Amino acid sequence: MIIFERLVILGVGLMGGSLALAAKKAGVVGTVVGWSRKEATLQTALANGVIDIAEADLATALKGADCVVVATPTILAETIMIQALDLLPATVAVTDVASVKGNIADALTAHFGTVPANAILGHPIAGSEQSGVSAAKDDLYQHHRVILINDSLAEPQTDAELLTKVSQLWQAVGAEVFEMSVAEHDHVLALTSHLPHLLAYALVAQLSNHNESVNVFNFAAGGLRDFTRIASSDPRMWREILLANKTQLSSSIDDFEQWLAQLRVMLDSNDGDALEMVFNDVKHSRDNFVAELAARTKK
Amino acid sequence: MIIFERLVILGVGLMGGSLALAAKKAGVVGTVVGWSRKEATLQTALANGVIDIAEADLATALKGADCVVVATPTILAETIMIQALDLLPATVAVTDVASVKGNIADALTAHFGTVPANAILGHPIAGSEQSGVSAAKDDLYQHHRVILINDSLAEPQTDAELLTKVSQLWQAVGAEVFEMSVAEHDHVLALTSHLPHLLAYALVAQLSNHNESVNVFNFAAGGLRDFTRIASSDPRMWREILLANKTQLSSSIDDFEQWLAQLRVMLDSNDGDALEMVFNDVKHSRDNFVAELAARTKK
Numbered sequence: 001m002i003i004f005e006r007l008v009i010l011g012v013g014l015m016g017g018s019l020a021l022a023a024k025k026a027g028v029v030g031t032v033v034g035w036s037r038k039e040a041t042l043q044t045a046l047a048n049g050v051i052d053i054a055e056a057d058l059a060t061a062l063k064g065a066d067c068v069v070v071a072t073p074t075i076l077a078e079t080i081m082i083q084a085l086d087l088l089p090a091t092v093a094v095t096d097v098a099s100v101k102g103n104i105a106d107a108l109t110a111h112f113g114t115v116p117a118n119a120i121l122g123h124p125i126a127g128s129e130q131s132g133v134s135a136a137k138d139d140l141y142q143h144h145r146v147i148l149i150n151d152s153l154a155e156p157q158t159d160a161e162l163l164t165k166v167s168q169l170w171q172a173v174g175a176e177v178f179e180m181s182v183a184e185h186d187h188v189l190a191l192t193s194h195l196p197h198l199l200a201y202a203l204v205a206q207l208s209n210h211n212e213s214v215n216v217f218n219f220a221a222g223g224l225r226d227f228t229r230i231a232s233s234d235p236r237m238w239r240e241i242l243l244a245n246k247t248q249l250s251s252s253i254d255d256f257e258q259w260l261a262q263l264r265v266m267l268d269s270n271d272g273d274a275l276e277m278v279f280n281d282v283k284h285s286r287d288n289f290v291a292e293l294a295a296r297t298k299k
Numbered sequence: 300m301i302i303f304e305r306l307v308i309l310g311v312g313l314m315g316g317s318l319a320l321a322a323k324k325a326g327v328v329g330t331v332v333g334w335s336r337k338e339a340t341l342q343t344a345l346a347n348g349v350i351d352i353a354e355a356d357l358a359t360a361l362k363g364a365d366c367v368v369v370a371t372p373t374i375l376a377e378t379i380m381i382q383a384l385d386l387l388p389a390t391v392a393v394t395d396v397a398s399v400k401g402n403i404a405d406a407l408t409a410h411f412g413t414v415p416a417n418a419i420l421g422h423p424i425a426g427s428e429q430s431g432v433s434a435a436k437d438d439l440y441q442h443h444r445v446i447l448i449n450d451s452l453a454e455p456q457t458d459a460e461l462l463t464k465v466s467q468l469w470q471a472v473g474a475e476v477f478e479m480s481v482a483e484h485d486h487v488l489a490l491t492s493h494l495p496h497l498l499a500y501a502l503v504a505q506l507s508n509h510n511e512s513v514n515v516f517n518f519a520a521g522g523l524r525d526f527t528r529i530a531s532s533d534p535r536m537w538r539e540i541l542l543a544n545k546t547q548l549s550s551s552i553d554d555f556e557q558w559l560a561q562l563r564v565m566l567d568s569n570d571g572d573a574l575e576m577v578f579n580d581v582k583h584s585r586d587n588f589v590a591e592l593a594a595r596t597k598k
Contacts, residue, residue: 125520145518184513191506192519196526199498201581202558206551207490208584214483217588219424219444220491225592226525227495231585235578239571246566252505253563257556259501264552267545272538279534282500285507286530289516293524 003168004067004093005030010058010080012036012045015097015124016071017136020050022173025138029169035061045133062087067166070096074240078107085116093162095120099193100244101149102186117159120166121149123185124175131234142174143297147188150179183248190248195256197238198249200231302467303366303392304329309357309379311335311344314396314423315370316435319349321472324437328468334360344432361386366465369395373539377406384415392461394419398492399543400448401485416458419465420448422484423474430533441473442596446487449478482547489547494555496537497548499530 007023009016012034023029034051035058036042042054055061062068062084070081077098084094085108094116098104101121108115115121126144148167150158167177180188207216217224242249266274306322308315311333322328333350334357335341341353354360361367361383369380376397383393384407393415397403400420407414414420425443447466449457466476479487506515516523541548565573 125518144520147518178518180513188513188515188518191509191515192523196502196523198559198562199502200526201578202555202562203495203498204581204585205562205577206554206558208580210490214479214487216487216490217584217591219446219477219487220588221424221443221592223529224491224495225589226528227499228585228588229525230522231578231581232589233578233582235575235582238578239575242566242574243569243571246569249566250563253559255505256501257559259505260497260552260556263497263501263504264549267541267548270542270545272542275541276534276538278504279500279530279532279537281507282503282530283532283534285516286503286527289519289527290524290531292516293520 001028002030003028003165003172006033006065006067007031007169008033008035008061008065008068009051010035010061010068010070010084011072011076012041012051012133012136013071014127014131014133014135014140016069017045017048017050017133018138018140019069019071019097019124019169019173020045021136021138022141023169024049026172028172033061033065041133045136048133048136050133050136058083059087065092067093067095067169070094070098073237074098074100074244078104081119082107082111085112085119088118090116090118090159093118093120093159093166095122095148095166097122097124098244099123099189099241100186101182102247103244105149105182114156115154117156118162120158120163121182122166122170123147123189124170126175139174141170144175146170146175146177147185148177148179149182149185151181153181186245186248187252190245190252194242194245194249195252197230197233198242198253199256200228201238204228204231300327301329302327302464302471305332305364305366306330306468307332307334307360307364307367308350309334309360309367309369309383310371310375311340311350311432311435312370313426313430313432313434313439315368316344316347316349316432317437317439318368318370318396318423318468318472319344320435320437321440322468323348325471327471332360332364340432347432347435349432349435357382358386364391366392366394366468369393369397372536373397373399373543377403380418381406381410384411384418387417389415389417389458392417392419392458392465394421394447394465396421396423397543398422398488398540399485400481401546402543404448404481413455414453416455417461419457419462420481421465421469422446422488423469425474438473440469443474445469445474445476446484447476447478448481448484450480452480485544485547486551489544489551493541493544493548494551496529496532497541497552498555499527500537503527503530 007029020032033053045051124146306328319331332352344350423445
């Protein structure tokens with residue numbers, strides 16, 4: 001069953017390319033048009049069967065679209081989304097895959113006076129160590145979660161029909177869709193992703209700037225390796241994501257510092273029982289999370 | 300070549316049991332005597348060939364020893380070490396495997412007025428998700444690092460001959476030995492292990508006590524799973540370790556907070572270039588650490 005006759009991917013990298021491949025495999029799109037600033041990307045995307053038509057001109061690429069997916073790097077997403085919404089009628093869904101939603105909602109509001117009803121802001125919680133269209137694969141979103149923004153208090157409300165169709169597209173490629181407001185999304189992602197990245201960056205910076213004779217990394221093992229894995233993420237991408245969500249991130253840093261201060265009080269006062277109670281609760285929560293994650297991704 | 304004729308393991312769990320198995324396999328010990336507070340542990344240790352002789356009485360176990368390894372939980376290590384040193388002549392090496400050295404050095408100093416020269420404080424940086432004598436294995440220390448305390452400023456200095464023999468024992472079971480002062484050891488371990496544990500505990504506590512309708516863990520994936528792996532460690536053991544090293548840990552929390560504050564200033568002032576420079580340095584350090592760790596553990 002075709003959900004969108006003409007799906008246009010703006011920015012054919014890992015995320016956009018994988019969505020195109022998966023949607024074609026699922027048989028839910030007619031023609032897939034790809035647009036990129038880089039000619040080589042478009043040629044690879046065509047050669048690998050990721051897209052059917054390559055267009056180097058944005059306005060031409062958008063012609064006849066019934067769904068547009070903005071899948072550029074975070075820093076470009078605002079601009080490209082505004083351009084697409086400007087060029088298209090309100091009957092066309094314009095969605096995106098960027099990691100932060102508040103900056104995009106703010107940019108749309110600054111330009112249009114509101115978030116247009118056909119702007120279906122989205123965020124698939126999936127990724128890979130790799131990037132670029134060559135890394136695109138048709139199962140990237142299988143068993144992953146996608147958050148779509150649906151704020152019942154927004155004015156105008158998100159177009160219900162377009163929201164449903166974008167949701168169906170994600171479900172067709174194997175994802176589970178959840179709806180949230182912009183603020184809820186950015187708060188949840190600040191806690192589960194952006195704050196942990198910042199903590200890992202801060203710790204590695206501290207350890208590697210440790211100005212004593214000993215290289216402390218020589219005495220670290222698998223625990224530190226796993227704790228700091230996210231600190232090996234792409235520096236440019238994470239600069240953009242953290243800046244885009246700096247308001248929510250700042251508030252989650254405040255909360256984190258309070259938790260750290262609480263644990264420190266327990267340490268300073270030798271309150272081993274209180275520490276152990278927290279550690280037990282934490283182990284319980286974390287073990288549950290890991291079991292749920294394993295069940296979610298292996299089904 | 301026999302290094303120790305009669306090796307006595309006090310606390311036959313994962314750490315002590317694995318050292319016994321490995322030393323026997325390497326042919327560097329004569330007889331291995333095991334002592335434990337639990338009769339069942341001793342029976343398992345005997346049945347599994349971890350020890351040759353089981354002794355439930357500490358004084359009897361120590362008779363004729365030329366090397367004693369205190370491998371009890373951290374909280375008991377101080378007391379057992381003092382008892383062993385009290386019962387033995389200064390020609391016998393009394394070493395340990397506890398994760399923190401300052402609390403033990405302090406306890407010895409409080410009791411003996413100094414750290415006795417035959418107290419060879421040690422810390423093998425190795426472990427496992429499992430614990431107990433049943434989990435003991437003869438290759439636990441292969442390609443791992445062991446820190447032995449040798450403080451040239453200490454009075455009296457560590458017995459050079461006993462230190463060499465304990466070092467040879469660790470090398471015989473496949474470990475690489477480094478020497479440090481007590482303060483250096485506890486500082487390095489605070490940074491590479493104890494602080495990361497505390498940060499992971501604080502973050503999971505924050506996320507699981509998040510009092511909103513959304514369970515934020517539902518939107519987390521592999522990045523958070525790896526970041527928080529150390530928060531699933533044994534709560535009792537980590538309560539003891541963190542309290543034992545609370546002075547060094549507290550100072551490393553101070554430093555961490557300064558690094559976090561610096562990154563926050565960059566965020567607040569939209570200084571993307573400064574953030575990216577830190578993230579690049581961090582990625583470089585962390586990638587080097589991981590490559591070095593892989594080379595170290597796979598050789």
